[in-house]
Amino acid sequence: MSASLAQYLLSGLTVGAIYALVALGFCIIYNASHVINFAQGEFVMIGGMATASLLGAGLPLAFAALGAVALAALVGMALARFAVQPARGASVVTLIIITIGAAILLRGLASIVWDKRIHALPAFSGDQPINVAGATLAPQSLWVIGVTALAVAALWGFFNRTLTGKAILAVSHNRLAAQLVGISVQRVLLVSFALSAALGALAGILIGPITFTSWDVGLLLGLKGFAAAILGGMGSGPGAVVGGLTLGLLESLGAGYVSSAYKDAIAFIVMLAVLMLMPGGLLGGRATERV
Amino acid sequence: MKLHAWFAAALLAVATAAQAQAPIRIGAFLSVTGPAAFLGDPEQKTLELYVERLNAAGGVLGRKLELVAYDSGGDAEKARTFAKRLIEQDRVDVIVGGSTTGETMAVVPLAEAAGMPFISLAGAVVIVEPVKKWVFKTPHTDRMACDKVFVDMKARGVAKAALISGSGGFDKSMRGQCLAVAKNHGIDIVADETYGAGDTDMTAQLTKIKNAAGVQAVLNAGFGQGPAIVTKNYKQLGIGVPLYQSHGVASKQYIQLAGDAAEGVRLPAAALLVAETLPDSDPQKTVVLEYKRAYEARFKQDVSTFGGHAYDGLMLAVEAMKRAGSTDKAKVRDALEQIRGYMGTAGVVNMSAQDHMGLDLTAFRMLEVRKGDWALVK
Numbered sequence: 034m035s036a037s038l039a040q041y042l043l044s045g046l047t048v049g050a051i052y053a054l055v056a057l058g059f060c061i062i063y064n065a066s067h068v069i070n071f072a073q074g075e076f077v078m079i080g081g082m083a084t085a086s087l088l089g090a091g092l093p094l095a096f097a098a099l100g101a102v103a104l105a106a107l108v109g110m111a112l113a114r115f116a117v118q119p120a121r122g123a124s125v126v127t128l129i130i131i132t133i134g135a136a137i138l139l140r141g142l143a144s145i146v147w148d149k150r151i152h153a154l155p156a157f158s159g160d161q162p163i164n165v166a167g168a169t170l171a172p173q174s175l176w177v178i179g180v181t182a183l184a185v186a187a188l189w190g191f192f193n194r195t196l197t198g199k200a201i202l203a204v205s206h207n208r209l210a211a212q213l214v215g216i217s218v219q220r221v222l223l224v225s226f227a228l229s230a231a232l233g234a235l236a237g238i239l240i241g242p243i244t245f246t247s248w249d250v251g252l253l254l255g256l257k258g259f260a261a262a263i264l265g266g267m268g269s270g271p272g273a274v275v276g277g278l279t280l281g282l283l284e285s286l287g288a289g290y291v292s293s294a295y296k297d298a299i300a301f302i303v304m305l306a307v308l309m310l311m312p313g314g315l316l317g318g319r320a321t322e323r324v
Numbered sequence: 325m326k327l328h329a330w331f332a333a334a335l336l337a338v339a340t341a342a343q344a345q346a347p348i349r350i351g352a353f354l355s356v357t358g359p360a361a362f363l364g365d366p367e368q369k370t371l372e373l374y375v376e377r378l379n380a381a382g383g384v385l386g387r388k389l390e391l392v393a394y395d396s397g398g399d400a401e402k403a404r405t406f407a408k409r410l411i412e413q414d415r416v417d418v419i420v421g422g423s424t425t426g427e428t429m430a431v432v433p434l435a436e437a438a439g440m441p442f443i444s445l446a447g448a449v450v451i452v453e454p455v456k457k458w459v460f461k462t463p464h465t466d467r468m469a470c471d472k473v474f475v476d477m478k479a480r481g482v483a484k485a486a487l488i489s490g491s492g493g494f495d496k497s498m499r500g501q502c503l504a505v506a507k508n509h510g511i512d513i514v515a516d517e518t519y520g521a522g523d524t525d526m527t528a529q530l531t532k533i534k535n536a537a538g539v540q541a542v543l544n545a546g547f548g549q550g551p552a553i554v555t556k557n558y559k560q561l562g563i564g565v566p567l568y569q570s571h572g573v574a575s576k577q578y579i580q581l582a583g584d585a586a587e588g589v590r591l592p593a594a595a596l597l598v599a600e601t602l603p604d605s606d607p608q609k610t611v612v613l614e615y616k617r618a619y620e621a622r623f624k625q626d627v628s629t630f631g632g633h634a635y636d637g638l639m640l641a642v643e644a645m646k647r648a649g650s651t652d653k654a655k656v657r658d659a660l661e662q663i664r665g666y667m668g669t670a671g672v673v674n675m676s677a678q679d680h681m682g683l684d685l686t687a688f689r690m691l692e693v694r695k696g697d698w699a700l701v702k
Binding site: 037040041043044045047048051144149150151152153160162168169170171240243244245247249250252253254256257284285286288289293294296297 | 521549
């Protein structure tokens with residue numbers, strides 16, 4: 034039975050790490066603009082699909098992945114520059130609706146530019162399962178968990194050690210004051226969209242070998258990432274990570290011990306309960322904690 | 325007065341002549357985009373390709389064919405709207421379409437009320453059971469897939485099997501059918517797990533199956549990426565018993581996605597997938613090989629059984645019109661019901677008043693993935 038538990042935990046952590054990456058993307062944009070970017074899932078899709086098509090064009094995996102992340106960052110910046118910025122006087126709700134529109138546009142474009150088929154990426158280091166305490170783990174899961182941890186550490190460094198990162202934090206705390214001390218809010222918006230798009234694309238590439246990628250993969254991953262971000266506390270970086278891992282573990286333990294038919298329901302019931310007791314989410318509600 | 329009557333008569337004659345030259349209109353509503361795009365896309369391509377080919381060969385009954393196709397995006401509500409338009413505005417002679425069971429069932433009442441011959445391309449058994457006067461279908465049913473799998477399991481000495489299925493309409497329907505017919509084959513379903521549409525990991529469900537006592541084989545009902553993830557997780561967990569998939573993944577794409585993990589997986593499918601390796605004596609070989617070559621030459625894409633369903637639908641409609649000698653809807657319907665021994669990509673079609681699909685278990689072949697390709701299980 035303990036082998037089963039280990040299996041559920043490992044599966045939950047892998048899935049949770051992906052949710053965490055998507056949730057972090059939501060967070061960064063939310064902090065810079067108070068917009069919940071519903072096109073976040075599409076960045077995940079672009080990461081996976083662009084890598085698949087670059088690989089198909091004969092590029093080695095590392096370059097294909099880099100190219101895909103760069104492409105997603107460009108798309109993210111274009112979204113900020115041509116869709117969000119021109120509407121900067123509008124209410125947050127309007128901006129959110131704009132991102133929903135952008136998501137539909139990106140999905141449509143992807144189905145035309147690429148195709149409507151499902152693509153698999155090759156595993157980064159083979160398919161030979163690793164045995165851990167009686168459970169098995171695909172090597173790709175280690176990549177997912179490891180790269181997520183690295184990305185989180187790099188983000189922490191970016192926000193606490195670099196001027197650009199601190200500028201983004203400043204804008205998230207007080208936009209007007211940040212503008213008054215000479216921070217370009219427009220640039221902050223661009224950087225934060227590029228950053229969260231790159232994170233999303235990274236998630237898409239990491240899970241490509243495990244769950245495959247297709248033009249419409251972004252919708253559900255985006256929703257799960259959004260749920261994770263809310264669970265952890267919208268706007269909180271550590272919250273996004275905790276929220277993602279919690280959601281992943283809840284799903285996998287729910288499927289294992291209760292019923293796989295109600296797996297999603299279990300995860301969302303726990304989420305609702307948490308939000309009722311802690312409306313700000315697990316780690317939210319403290320303005321100073323914002324990343 | 326008299327002049328007027330002459331003029332009217334002349335007009336009528338011209339109109340009748342024009343009528344004779346007017347094309348036969350084939351109506352279609354397909355999920356060309358949306359979640360079921362992998363069904364609708366090859367279906368639409370197939371219909372376009374074969375309407376062109378039939379016209380190049382002189383048309384049907386001396387008239388050209390014209391395809392009127394709409395994209396329903398997998399949405400039953402849209403399917404209904406488009407079907408209404410096909411019947412009332414476009415005044416088509418026959419409808420070939422409905423990529424999914426949901427879309428098909430939404431349109432059934434319309435076709436029945438309008439008296440429109442309707443050949444569905446969707447899988448579930450509810451479409452033709454109970455028999456509906458105007459509704460026919462070309463693909464195998466999920467119940468037949470279950471039967472075929474259980475027969476094969478039995479032959480391998482399996483008495484206890486586990487089921488894992490997705491949460492889509494196809495998955496649920498097949499799960500229900502399999503649970504219902506398992507007993508007929510003396511097979512006990514000892515575990516019954518499900519996964520969600522966007523799920524990225526099924527190891528939890530498979531771990532439960534692995535720990536269920538006495539499981540000798542596992543059947544996965546589903547289509548799209550889910551079954552490929554199940555296959556990979558299955559290999560990762562090192563579950564030793566045979567894995568069966570459904571006809572829902574009967575395309576090369578499944579093998580490409582699941583990779584090495586797919587080795588040894590068995591599934592029931594139409595002969596189309598193994599067209600080249602069929603023995604020459606196989607009566608189906610000419611039909612499937614010709615369709616496969618035409619499709620692949622034109623679209624530079626692997627053929628899938630779903631496009632084959634559209635081929636069968638169109639050809640059955642054409643066959644019925646030829647037999648009826650007209651496009652009169654009631655006559656075409658009667659002719660459809662009387663088609664016997666027609667060889668399609670899905671198998672031999674023997675329609676009857678009780679059976680509006682006309683396929684039996686021999687239409688399914690049991691395939692096994694060997695060295696990254698399909699092989700016939702003898």
